Amino acid sequence: MYDYLIVGAGFSGCVLAERIANESGKKCLLIDKRDHIGGNAYDYQNEDGLLIHKYGPHIFHTNSQKVVDYLSRFTKWNEYEHKVLALVDGKYIPVPFNLNSLHQIFRYEKAIHYEKLLLSNFGYGSKIPILQLRNSPNPEIIELADFIYQKIFLNYTLKQWELEPEDLDSAVTARVPVIVSHDDRYFQDSFQSMPRYGYSAMFENMIGNNPNIELALNTDYKSIIKSVQYKKLIFTGPIDEYFDYSYGPLPYRSLRFEHEIYDYEFFQPTGTVNFPNNFEYTRRTEMKYLTFERSSKSVCMVEYPLPYIIGENEPFYPIPQVVNNDLYNKYARAAEKISDDVIFCGRLADYKYYNMDQVVARALHVFESKIIDK
Numbered sequence: 001m002y003d004y005l006i007v008g009a010g011f012s013g014c015v016l017a018e019r020i021a022n023e024s025g026k027k028c029l030l031i032d033k034r035d036h037i038g039g040n041a042y043d044y045q046n047e048d049g050l051l052i053h054k055y056g057p058h059i060f061h062t063n064s065q066k067v068v069d070y071l072s073r074f075t076k077w078n079e080y081e082h083k084v085l086a087l088v089d090g091k092y093i094p095v096p097f098n099l100n101s102l103h104q105i106f107r108y109e110k111a112i113h114y115e116k117l118l119l120s121n122f123g124y125g126s127k128i129p130i131l132q133l134r135n136s137p138n139p140e141i142i143e144l145a146d147f148i149y150q151k152i153f154l155n156y157t158l159k160q161w162e163l164e165p166e167d168l169d170s171a172v173t174a175r176v177p178v179i180v181s182h183d184d185r186y187f188q189d190s191f192q193s194m195p196r197y198g199y200s201a202m203f204e205n206m207i208g209n210n211p212n213i214e215l216a217l218n219t220d221y222k223s224i225i226k227s228v229q230y231k232k233l234i235f236t237g238p239i240d241e242y243f244d245y246s247y248g249p250l251p252y253r254s255l256r257f258e259h260e261i262y263d264y265e266f267f268q269p270t271g272t273v274n275f276p277n278n279f280e281y282t283r284r285t286e287m288k289y290l291t292f293e294r295s296s297k298s299v300c301m302v303e304y305p306l307p308y309i310i311g312e313n314e315p316f317y318p319i320p321q322v323v324n325n326d327l328y329n330k331y332a333r334a335a336e337k338i339s340d341d342v343i344f345c346g347r348l349a350d351y352k353y354y355n356m357d358q359v360v361a362r363a364l365h366v367f368e369s370k371i372i373d374k
């Protein structure tokens with residue numbers, strides 16, 4: 001008899017398994033329907049020995065010292081500050097749009113004019129969501145905001161979500177604000193580093209060789225749920241799937257990845273290049289910037305957004321819209337009714353657009369509030 005059956009061996013499942021095994025000393029069975037641990041953060045070495053993030057580039061960044069302290073038990077880090085350029089009108093300009101981007105896209109006098117406008121209205125260092133900038137009472141700021149909106153946000157969002165920015169929760173576009181400074185970094189978090197030997201190695205250190213954790217891969221929970229003896233279930237898969245889609249399926253966006261292999265030390269000038277207005281794909285990421293590997297070859301991952309179709313591709317991004325949150329709330333209420341028996345946790349189970357650090361924080365919170373000493 002296991003104390004816990006944990007469905008899903010991604011960040012949520014691995015953190016909870018590690019805490020339950022090491023802190024509570026209880027036994028768990030950790031299962032995943034995939035043939036590997038790590039969930040969407042899983043990485044592996046390709047035939048050239050280069051580290052690839054199977055489900056798209058994953059860059060770790062956080063302001064939570066608690067999350068850093070926890071993960072640092074299982075990995076060393078390489079400091080890495082991610083930078084992104086967007087191809088706009090034939091030029092590569094820094095994203096998030098900032099004062100450097102202004103100077104690269106506009107002639108000198110106009111750039112200085114806009115710079116003064118932004119500085120006097122918002123102050124150096126401020127971060128303004130694009131939808132807020134477009135609501136400025138100042139017509140010149142609106143003119144600039146409309147330019148940034150058209151060239152950086154609109155077509156990228158249409159490709160990524162098949163929706164206009166206004167039709168998504170405003171938090172989505174606020175993730176990439178306009179920045180009134182010369183800070184070219186994609187993230188401004190206090191801790192920005194990559195696990196030195198990759199995410200999979202970190203997960204191995206978390207859950208491997210632990211007598212309290214039994215791992216079963218290639219195992220869908222439906223195939224074993226009736227035959228396994230356990231006291232409590234922790235479910236980190238899709239919450240709508242758990243309830244047999246009884247209120248209807250929750251919508252997701254999916255992606256298709258293409259790998260381009262180049263006989264170059266480096267192919268592009270920075271980690272990620274965004275293509276808001278060209279091509280069917282949204283962005284290209286060159287893995288070696290993230291992994292610090294040296295090789296005469298380089299792998300780039302190109303991302304093609306897709307609608308999610310159950311059973312055909314992966315549910316990657318919950319779609320943050322009021323109507324979807326309302327649907328999720330119906331499942332959340334159903335989950336509440338069975339909360340003595342089942343704990344839901346994770347990007348798919350909570351239907352939230354969590355980053356990795358948020359999912360670790362959430363799993364630690366679930367452990368501390370619902371599991372420890374229970």
Ligand SMILES: Cc1cc2nc3c(=O)[nH]c(=O)nc-3n(C[C@H](O)[C@H](O)[C@H](O)COP(=O)(O)OP(=O)(O)OC[C@H]3O[C@@H](n4cnc5c(N)ncnc54)[C@H](O)[C@@H]3O)c2cc1C
Nearest residue numbers: 008010011012033039040056058059221237346347355356
């Ligand atoms: C393309 C992409 C890029 C991202 N980039 C970043 C980034 O740069 N920085 C960042 O901080 N975050 C990033 N994220 C977010 C990050 O991937 C998530 O926050 C994190 O992986 C969520 O972990 P999780 O354990 O909740 O879910 P998941 O990683 O999705 O793990 C859930 C696991 O449950 C398993 N499962 C589902 N159903 C069943 C079932 N029926 N039976 C058994 N197992 C099941 C799945 O196979 C999966 O392994 C990105 C996400 C995507 C999709």
